[in-house]
Amino acid sequence: MRILITSGPTRQYLDPVRYLSNASSGRMGAALALAVLERGGMPVVVSGPVGIDYPEGAEVHRVETTVEMLEAARSLFGECDGVIGAAAPCDFQPETVAREKIAKHPDRTPYRLQLVETPDILAELAKTKRADQWIIAFALETEDSYRHAVEKIRKKGADLVVLNGPASIDAVTTDVSLIDSRGRIRAELHDTKEQVARAILRHIAAFDACRTNVD
Amino acid sequence: MRILITSGPTRQYLDPVRYLSNASSGRMGAALALAVLERGGMPVVVSGPVGIDYPEGAEVHRVETTVEMLEAARSLFGECDGVIGAAAPCDFQPETVAREKIAKHPDRTPYRLQLVETPDILAELAKTKRADQWIIAFALETEDSYRHAVEKIRKKGADLVVLNGPASIDAVTTDVSLIDSRGRIRAELHDTKEQVARAILRHIAAFDACRTNVD
Numbered sequence: 001m002r003i004l005i006t007s008g009p010t011r012q013y014l015d016p017v018r019y020l021s022n023a024s025s026g027r028m029g030a031a032l033a034l035a036v037l038e039r040g041g042m043p044v045v046v047s048g049p050v051g052i053d054y055p056e057g058a059e060v061h062r063v064e065t066t067v068e069m070l071e072a073a074r075s076l077f078g079e080c081d082g083v084i085g086a087a088a089p090c091d092f093q094p095e096t097v098a099r100e101k102i103a104k105h106p107d108r109t110p111y112r113l114q115l116v117e118t119p120d121i122l123a124e125l126a127k128t129k130r131a132d133q134w135i136i137a138f139a140l141e142t143e144d145s146y147r148h149a150v151e152k153i154r155k156k157g158a159d160l161v162v163l164n165g166p167a168s169i170d171a172v173t174t175d176v177s178l179i180d181s182r183g184r185i186r187a188e189l190h191d192t193k194e195q196v197a198r199a200i201l202r203h204i205a206a207f208d209a210c211r212t213n214v215d
Numbered sequence: 216m217r218i219l220i221t222s223g224p225t226r227q228y229l230d231p232v233r234y235l236s237n238a239s240s241g242r243m244g245a246a247l248a249l250a251v252l253e254r255g256g257m258p259v260v261v262s263g264p265v266g267i268d269y270p271e272g273a274e275v276h277r278v279e280t281t282v283e284m285l286e287a288a289r290s291l292f293g294e295c296d297g298v299i300g301a302a303a304p305c306d307f308q309p310e311t312v313a314r315e316k317i318a319k320h321p322d323r324t325p326y327r328l329q330l331v332e333t334p335d336i337l338a339e340l341a342k343t344k345r346a347d348q349w350i351i352a353f354a355l356e357t358e359d360s361y362r363h364a365v366e367k368i369r370k371k372g373a374d375l376v377v378l379n380g381p382a383s384i385d386a387v388t389t390d391v392s393l394i395d396s397r398g399r400i401r402a403e404l405h406d407t408k409e410q411v412a413r414a415i416l417r418h419i420a421a422f423d424a425c426r427t428n429v430d
Contacts, residue, residue, distance in 0.1 A: 018305070049238070092233070092319075101357045110329040112327060117319050166231045
């Protein structure tokens with residue numbers, strides 16, 4: 001069992017110094033890597049800039065931007081059984097990146113920044129997904145959470161979505177709902193990220209087994 | 216000797232999840248705190264979100280945004296001999312902060328973000344500065360570095376500016392020029408942040424001594 005895990009935030013620069021990002025810590029990715037190791041599998045982590053350490057034994061690839069995360073994930077996915085998208089990649093990036101540090105200047109205020117969408121990593125991986133591979137997405141929502149999570153299942157071709165809220169960012173514990181590809185809530189958990197990671201791995205094992213039975 | 220040190224980045228949120236920031240690690244602030252302790256002084260650190268630890272014995276105040284950093288610095292400055300502005304506070308912030316996570320939507324792309332300037336922490340402190348207090352600014356420039364650094368001396372009422380470049384962000388070593396209030400380059404250093412911090416403290420001691428002689 002070789003499982004691709006995207007983890008942590010990405011950064012999208014406005015100029016050589018400033019960037020857009022979020023407070024994703026990589027803790028959920030590290031917990032998932034540990035859970036894969038506990039089951040005797042190999043976690044292949046593609047991580048944005050984080051301060052935490054990934055468990056020893058995990059294969060870790062470091063990236064900074066969303067496009068770098070996509071490229072690394074794309075090149076590694078083929079050799080994996082599935083992917084868990086635990087990262088919080090920036091989904092917007094400045095349309096242009098200033099070559100020099102943007103200077104403060106009263107005449108230029110407000111400074112107008114045009115943001116365009118970055119590629120959707122899991123949706124891109126879904127395009128190359130084989131029938132024996134699976135995709136697990138994370139959805140972090142602040143309103144209409146269930147509806148947005150179900151939309152993500154479709155957009156990302158996901159087999160399971162882990163729905164959580166902003167309180168889980170950079171936190172030790174998390175509140176999640178596991179929603180299957182038909183939109184059914186399979187579990188609701190409030191626990192440490194380590195325990196939630198183990199529960200996600202149990203679900204993967206279960207639908208892996210179902211699939212084998214069906215095939 | 217009680218020295219106020221601002222350190223690390225700040226964050227300015229676009230919505231409950233995404234923010235503007237930079238990769239400032241707080242290492243220069245930690246090195247300065249250590250250098251103050253070595254001289255028997257008390258470092259009073261106001262720090263944005265960082266992954267590093269400040270030396271034991273330092274007084275540390277944690278903040279997230281530029282306005283929070285300004286408020287903390289303002290309330291602490293009166294009791295200090297001077298301030299070293301080693302932080303890299305965001306100097307732009309979104310004009311409005313979305314209450315809910317901004318959803319990706321093809322019709323809304325490009326997403327236009329209006330950025331306005333945040334308050335200038337050292338310039339604000341300069342307004343309340345007593346004659347026996349001093350201000351040391353850091354300037355991180357990518358072009359016309361010397362000119363921008365000298366402009367900062369004026370804008371921030373600084374007694375000394377530490378000019379460096381983007382290569383010093385989140386790095387162990389740094390290349391700096393120390394420029395005095397008359398625009399004279401007093402030292403050029405390429406060294407670890409600990410050694411650069413000690414050199415800055417020696418300059419503070421020197422101009423503190425000069426001032427005492429003049430008075």
